[in-house]
């Protein structure tokens with residue numbers, strides 16, 4: 445074997461070992477989390493209060509990120525583990541976040557003239573294998589239905605891993621003339637990819653929720669524009685809704701969707717693990733699928749022409765990235781725009797209060813609840829008598845509720861409340877009459893500051909260099925690298941093999957950012973020494 449192949453084989457082995465170990469660890473964490481899940485929340489068990497409630501995290505984010513993450517997603521009641529590996533229950537606290545993303549994105553694409561439809565989740569074998577490039581690399585991940593009851597099906601049926609091959613035969617049928625264009629459809633659905641890398645809730649699961657947009661145009665110009673418009677929406681989902689900074693760019697030839705012409709992407713980064721993560725992709729498919737599926741139209745000049753197509757998707761992974769970036773040692777920290785509950789109001793009566801004072805406290809709380817709800821704030825009044833205020837604080841902190849309003853006996857006398865922020869812990873004393881305005885303002889401020897902090901950290905995690913010597917040390921220091929690259933696939937593969945260390949797997953190109961720093965004439969590729977084409981963002985990744 446040549447040196448290069450040996451390196452690659454070694455890297456592959458190391459990667460496999462790592463994945464196996466990670467899978468074992470994840471299985472252990474899942475078991476532990478499942479146990480915690482069963483032990484938590486119940487009442488009437490043996491032992492002290494702490495054990496009974498199972499409240500609070502037992503692991504710190506910095507100490508064991510994997511265990512921390514499993515604990516957060518289960519204890520915050522986002523996920524329940526399921527007996528089929530890689531499949532998870534999305535509980536309301538997670539599903540409602542998905543719905544808020546869905547609601548916003550759906551309205552935006554409708555403004556662009558995209559309409560929703562729904563196609564079957566089953567794919568005939570003949571259709572799935574029609575476009576070779578597209579399925580080749582993915583084949584091992586396709587799940588098949590082969591039986592009904594005890595009898596074998598005549599033809600095995602695939603469960604959709606994506607819907608190109610389901611939809612495009614109908615595009616060929618529906619599109620006849622230039623008057624049928626553009627055709628812009630989207631569907632919100634589940635897909636199944638039977639991955640063997642170790643699963644992580646939201647981040648890599650065998651079934652996940654997404655939207656997939658599939659559009660067809662008469663011209664490449666229209667297609668190109670839509671690719672960028674959609675990518676803009678994806679970066680807004682991350683930055684404006686989830687307060688997660690992303691880098692926009694184009695994928696390398698190696699990393700693009702093989703069936704398409706080019707792939708644009710929003711790339712996130714998890715500083716705690718030093719790994720990049722693909723956040724959403726918007727592909728220009730060119731005319732490849734049009735050729736395969738015969739999607740043609742008659743133009744105004746009577747000539748038969750092939751359509752230009754795009755496809756684009758974003759998934760429930762968004763939620764996982766948000767959790768990883770903003771969560772802390774107390775649990776989730778939810779950006780206000782997507783938090784199912786933005787404000788929790790906790791009255792704090794004490795034993796010294798007389799009946800009139802109790803009544804007054806209940807009235808003030810009810811009034812505030814009414815006023816905040818009327819102002820459109822998603823607020824919850826936690827009036828439960830069987831839980832202490834301290835327990836309630838921990839509970840809502842764990843669930844990441846952005847603001848907590850405390851109403852205690854002293855506040856009752858002064859006509860004020862305390863408003864505490866989940867992200868910074870900052871407390872403000874606010875008069876009752878000012879509460880609605882203050883809360884609205886503080887939610888906005890928190891949303892902005894969460895993004896600003898995360899962006900600062902994202903930027904601090906980019907090492908810009910022109911030298912190979914800086915590359916692996918930067919990766920091992922949990923950074924991304926922005927370096928000039930010759931854009932040769934062989935070099936990309938070599939870099940991957942040469943960047944395996946005991947601290948991590950080989951690095952990939954995350955994207956070639958649209959926003960390019962200056963590149964002086966004669967700049968060389970950091971890895972090959974050949975003439976560089978563009979600055980490229982590299983990193984270890986999910």
Ligand code: 87F
Pocket residue numbers: 578579582583585586605606607608637655656657701725727755756757758
């Ligand atoms: C797994 C099995 C079979 C990804 C797969 O990104 C096929 C595939 O085609 C496959 N995993 N892909 C690429 C999906 C491309 C594209 N589809 C529409 C998107 C966005 C939405």
